[in-house]
Amino acid sequence: MTVNADLHTHSVFAGGTGSGTIQKKLTEMRGRFIETQVISQMKGVNLLGTGDVQFEPYLDFLEENLVEQEEGLFTFEVNENDLSNFLSKKGFSFEVQEDPRYILQTELIFTTAVGKRRKKAHVVMLFPSFESVRSLNSLLDMWGVSRQKMARPFVVCESAEQVGDRVNSIMDIDPHVEVIPAHVMTPEGVYGGDLQIDFLDQFFGDSADRIRIVETGLSADPAILGMVPELDDRILISNADAHSSALNRLGREFTSVDLNKFDYRSLIDALRAGNVSKTAEFHPTEGRYFLTGHRDNRKKPFLHGKGQFCYYSYRHLPENRICPVCKKPLTIGVLQRAYELTEAQGADRRFGEGPKRPYVTMIPLIEILGFVRGIKTLNSKKLLREYTSIVSNIGSESRIWMEDNLDLGEIDPEVSGAIVEVKKGNFCFSPPGFDGTYGRLVIGETYDFEDLKVEEI
Ligand SMILES: [Zn+2]
Ligand SMILES: [Zn+2]
Structure with missing residues (x-):
């Protein structure tokens, strides 16, 4: 079982x-x-x-x-x-x-x-x-x-x-x-x-x-x-x-x-x-710590004003990992650490290399519904009603992600279309997560997250 x-x-x-x-x-x-x-x-x-x-x-x-x-x-x-x-x-x-x-x-x-x-x-x-x-x-x-x-x-x-x-x-x-x-x-x-x-x-x-x-x-x-x-x-x-x-x-x-x-x-x-x-x-x-950076509106211990933030991929890291806004050390992201670890442990692996383990990438269905319907409040009654009707229909949300040939025919085409795009990997989080902030979902677009340098200072 x-x-x-x-x-x-x-x-x-x-x-x-x-x-x-x-x-x-x-x-x-x-x-x-x-x-x-x-x-x-x-x-x-x-x-x-x-x-x-x-x-x-x-x-x-x-x-x-x-x-x-x-x-x-x-x-x-x-x-x-x-x-x-x-x-x-x-x-x-x-x-x-x-x-x-x-x-x-x-x-x-x-x-x-x-x-x-x-x-x-x-x-x-x-x-x-x-x-x-x-x-x-x-x-x-x-x-x-x-x-x-x-x-x-x-x-x-x-x-x-x-x-x-x-x-x-x-x-x-x-x-x-x-x-x-x-x-x-x-x-x-x-x-x-x-x-x-x-x-x-x-x-x-x-x-x-x-x-x-x-x-x-x-x-x-x-x-x-x-x-x-x-x-x-x-x-x-x-x-x-x-x-x-x-x-x-x-x-x-x-x-x-x-x-x-x-x-x-x-x-x-x-x-x-x-x-x-x-x-x-x-x-x-x-995830909240994907790239290295500093979020905006940062309070203690280093001050950032509203709209002041920065984030970097591994290859664009500023010298000494110092934030251009507050001149303090940046919060090191997960991707950065992975490159450091691979090197420290004597390997030379890039993202996605190494042993293959079975996994699926998913986005909570309620977030997909929020994206499709343009509703930011995820506990909105309207979204929850739609969510409930979908899961009642197919049994449970996990089936969407775990089963390859699940019939999505009963689901509104706009929503099932978005699910199909996500399952194909045609989505991104832009901006990605960094320094304690979650990434923001965009369906239908991708970008190279290993090649980013964004500074709003
Ligand atoms: Zn914990
Ligand atoms: Zn800073």
Whole structure:
């Protein structure tokens, strides 16, 4: 069987929480599970991370509300009335037929000293049981990690060796605990930013050898990560990293996995064995850190006025990577880092070279509808109505991207035409993402994103 898995999400607690608001946030979280019940089916994603599972109040809530269906896979009990209220409030006429499965998942932020500065790397973790999550929390307490108010706590380390020891201890909780470096090319990922971690073991110490799976993140895809030789024998997966259950967030990237048996351990075994039939990816130019640059309206720490921005491809980088507007170092983009990594690891690969991995590039259908209808607000009732009618018709959005011969005949020709163009690769994000801003979708045009120099100063 094949499942579409999105193994990196966040709860309402990810942004931190003050005391006294926990109860309110848990109610909000219940609402998210109701929304997820609907959205996951519309998207065609059947397996989701819980997000933030180690955060104690949320952990208790999950233990109370999740029901284990298969070993290590859970459903969230959604009340029928709540579900129909949600559907009618949103104006969705959509029949919810299945319960998505949840897997116990969190993201921790490891930091370590690199020279006089500190490097951060986000790391996704998957757990087979509540007991194993409680064991993680005991370790975090032993290390003095402050986690009372942090749903994404910082594990502060002093060296790669210490990161390695701690990651090893977490992996030793259970042979099926999985540790996955998250969105590896972004500034918050292990390879990203300007601190030049060129090999996984420079950050993860000797636990690097045990790291088998790496998350591409929205800013990178197999065409980019194929440039990094030390990933050649590792498995790439893709997740949405959604901080909300909204249609254009949840399941916006996912991994299609072939399983022998539907349970947690089989899922981990399948991922480790590389039984990934496809990852579904954003086009990297849409991601928020594709090119090197500085966005406009930049506040702290360096000031840019409205309309003042710049971005560059690798070959047009200004000298010393200094911004012509604020004279400070530019935010290094993902493509740039990939070229640096390929060189640092002794290879000479260009974008798209390296091992071939099966993946599809997709654009959230709701964004395509927004583009075709000229509507910028993606939660507009009009767009949502059209979206619902399309997915009710074809079953789920993922089918559009995963199936080559899907009949789009029932869909309005303007929309199906745009889908066909996207599937052919006839689209771009212009401008592309840079310095924390998403790229802007244009269907029916392409350009060479390896040959850009744009300065509005
Ligand atoms: Zn993250
Ligand atoms: Zn600047």
